Amino acid sequence: MSDELSPGVDATETPSNVLCVCPAIGNAKNEHCRDLLTREGPPGTVLGVTVASSPGERMSEWSNVIDPVRTTLSFVDVSHGGRSAAMSADGFGGQNGAIVNVVEVDEVDLHRIGTEITTQLENAEKGPVVVCLDSLTDLLQFETARTLHRFLNVLTARVEEADAIAHYHIDADGHPDRTFDTLAPLFDATIRADSRSE
Amino acid sequence: MASTQDAVLVASPEEERRLSITSVLRDHWPVRIATTLDGALDSLDESIAVIVIDESIEEAPSDLFAARLEDERSFQILWLGTSDGPFVDRAEAVLDPARVEDQSLTIVDRLQRRARYDRLLTRFYELARVRGRDEEKATAEGKPVATDVELDSLKRELDEIVAELDDEDAFEVALGNRPPVNQ
Numbered sequence: 001m002s003d004e005l006s007p008g009v010d011a012t013e014t015p016s017n018v019l020c021v022c023p024a025i026g027n028a029k030n031e032h033c034r035d036l037l038t039r040e041g042p043p044g045t046v047l048g049v050t051v052a053s054s055p056g057e058r059m060s061e062w063s064n065v066i067d068p069v070r071t072t073l074s075f076v077d078v079s080h081g082g083r084s085a086a087m088s089a090d091g092f093g094g095q096n097g098a099i100v101n102v103v104e105v106d107e108v109d110l111h112r113i114g115t116e117i118t119t120q121l122e123n124a125e126k127g128p129v130v131v132c133l134d135s136l137t138d139l140l141q142f143e144t145a146r147t148l149h150r151f152l153n154v155l156t157a158r159v160e161e162a163d164a165i166a167h168y169h170i171d172a173d174g175h176p177d178r179t180f181d182t183l184a185p186l187f188d189a190t191i192r193a194d195s196r197s198e
Numbered sequence: 199m200a201s202t203q204d205a206v207l208v209a210s211p212e213e214e215r216r217l218s219i220t221s222v223l224r225d226h227w228p229v230r231i232a233t234t235l236d237g238a239l240d241s242l243d244e245s246i247a248v249i250v251i252d253e254s255i256e257e258a259p260s261d262l263f264a265a266r267l268e269d270e271r272s273f274q275i276l277w278l279g280t281s282d283g284p285f286v287d288r289a290e291a292v293l294d295p296a297r298v299e300d301q302s303l304t305i306v307d308r309l310q311r312r313a314r315y316d317r318l319l320t321r322f323y324e325l326a327r328v329r330g331r332d333e334e335k336a337t338a339e340g341k342p343v344a345t346d347v348e349l350d351s352l353k354r355e356l357d358e359i360v361a362e363l364d365d366e367d368a369f370e371v372a373l374g375n376r377p378p379v380n381q
Contacts, residue, residue, distance in 0.1 A: 114373075115366070151372055160357065180330075185346070185350070186353070
């Protein structure tokens with residue numbers, strides 16, 4: 001595994017935006033996800049952005065580190081239609097009745113996804129505010145690299161403005177190295193857990 | 199401070215309108231004028247950030263919108279006229295001719311930020327792609343990637359500009375959507 005700070009980023013500060021390059025299959029992705037969620041201690045607010053995975057799957061992966069009763073959980077869910085905007089976490093397998101806000105986006109509409117995320121960031125009341133986007137690989141199936149790059153420029157800036165911290169998953173085995181190298185300047189740091197990082 | 203890519207092109211056949219808007223804008227940005235659509239198209243170059251098109255211009259300004267798409271240009275279009283004209287929905291903003299004195303500065307300033315953001319996003323992506331191509335070679339040679347410093351500087355500049363744009367403007371510019379913006 002390797003951690004790499006972008007040029008100009010103070011090593012003593014927690015990076016606001018982290019690119020997390022891990023194989024989609026295996027434990028590394030979820031282990032890093034849990035670490036990144038709790039870098040600043042127990043998060044007050046977690047915003048998950050799910051494209052291929054579901055909110056329930058993410059919550060299941062986070063169950064050891066997130067207490068949904070103490071942490072405000074929200075999702076911008078791009079993968080499924082027809083879910084209500086606010087529903088009990090019991091709908092995801094039982095989480096002590098915690099209320100989880102789920103905003104459904106029925107298609108990969110980056111404008112809508114972006115404004116939903118920024119709205120959630122603006123409305124977050126409890127810090128630290130942590131964002132997990134899963135994943136850029138899925139977005140790249142629907143959008144060009146150029147469009148996604150421009151979208152992430154806005155999103156990473158908004159995360160920093162909100163004093164939130166975010167990580168963005170991408171499948172280490174799903175893209176050529178130049179894709180990661182092109183994306184890296186958007187982020188304060190890149191975490192790699194694949195054969196290239198060894 | 200004015201850059202070399204922030205000129206405003208005012209295209210109007212009506213002298214009084216041209217004078218009223220240029221008198222407001224010229225203290226802030228370089229202003230060019232055109233009296234016809236052909237004249238406006240001839241004046242288009244990299245220095246133009248905002249084009250003000252008067253609804254009374256004789257020809258339909260389709261070529262202007264086409265030129266922007268074909269050349270992937272960053273200039274923003276301000277429609278000078280009523281908000282229900284046929285090309286309003288393809289312009290970034292609409293300015294009521296009766297409000298030139300009190301609104302044009304604010305609207306053009308916003309459009310300048312949008313145009314600048316668009317240009318810098320394009321530059322940032324181009325440089326990042328170069329970095330993507332050069333990274334492997336530079337790593338093998340033990341050299342820093344030449345574009346990293348410029349990328350870092352550009353990212354800071356982008357973050358400063360986007361902080362002055364609302365979410366609608368920021369995502370519109372980034373994603374290339376151009377819904378109507380009525381002022």
